[in-house]
Amino acid sequence: MVELTHDSRPIIGRGPPLTAYFLTLAAISIGLMVADQRYQQIDRVRELLSTAVLPVQRAVDFPFRATNWVTTSFADRGRLREENLELTARLRLANLQLQRFAALEDENRRLRDMRANTMGVAEKVLVASILNVDLDPFRHRVLLDKGAVDGVFRGQAVLDGEGIFGQVTKVNAATSEVILISDAEHAIPVQSNRSGVRTIAVGAGDINKLSLPFLTVESDIEEGDLLLSTGMGGVFPPGYPVAQVSKVKRAGSTFALVEARPTAKLDRAREVLLVWFKALPVVAEPAARVPEPGEQATTPAAAVPVPSGTAPATAATPPPAAVEQPLEGVE
């Protein structure tokens, strides 16, 4: 066959000219991207498409799940026994600690009741499995097998057995996408368990590292400090472990170089918990607070969130209320 133009489609019923077709589709792509970035309505389209690709994701996930099932169901007796013993020992230890915590929690609740301040506590959890699909090598996102039908919502906190894991960024019908706390676009308000210093832990794009860029050289932070979530911003429940400080370098003139290692098993967890909890009320101050004589009566109490029960924050920490969302903002 002799073809004289680059357009090799049949002359009859050829459809639009190649270039025009190309330009139309390119315009549609650009429109889609703008709509996806700026407007929420496009989420319906995405939800529809993601339902269409669900079988593909399931198919990719299946062999991994199957091998896991096979290896666990054919585990030998000795290994199971060993595992059982270890778990029993751990449970005993945990129960021992729980006995102490029960008393502490009671005391804590009484104290909080006195201050009319309810601490956010996980009310309901849902176990979700991580689907074995690779989203992007450069972004720390995972896909969970629970979606809108299970009541998952955008911005929901995700935990694993060891600490805070991430938060939900996209909700599809039967799946949802989670951004890990180590993603370079994620930030989470934290507080040092030892000194009470509050700051923000920003993902560094490295699965084993969070960076704490807003601490000055004078901040009271040491290697080994456990960083807990503060609950500021209302995304994460307060008081859960986030990371452990792994490196403190006070070389510069203003800001210290501080790194922390996430406590959650970000790269190894297979199952995670989706958490529903009551967020801290924005107005933390009791209503009975009397304005001091010199103070203007109109000052809203809400502007000063009270540090929930712990030591004073240093002057170096920026207002944590600014980081309730991942840094990427609205998508």
Next chain:
Amino acid sequence: MRQPSMFARRLLYWLSMAAGLVLAIVPLPGWLDPVRPDLALLAMIYFVLTSPRIAGLGYAWISGLFLDVLRGMVLGQHALGFLVVGYVTHRLQLRMRMFPILQQAAIVLVLLGLYHFIIFWIDGLTGHGYTAWVRWLPVISGALLWPLIVAVGDSLTRRSH
């Protein structure tokens, strides 16, 4: 040599696209992950070259859109990349079919570079910019794989050179 029917070719096109999309999200060991070649895109280039009548731009665009959804990217990002590469390949296909395999691989290298530049550029615009050099590795791995793609494709469609 008997050529497969139009229907068989169309089926093969979609099957290889599906395989390419599956391979785009299969978990790989850490070091191999950034090198992962864009097999769906390479398959599309191959089909545009060998059977341009069935590998239209609309199909390329749809495949890219599915990749966007699978990887949770902004809708239209990979779709635009696939579309641009498809269009350029359509423009070049009469010449490219005559080229020896190494020269073809060189052009595929340029096409993949173009594709990854578009992805990189849109990543930057949407605030996901990742500038490390490893993100360009699929360009090289894809171009190196090109002779293999042609060999496999030709044996599947029973074309003889």
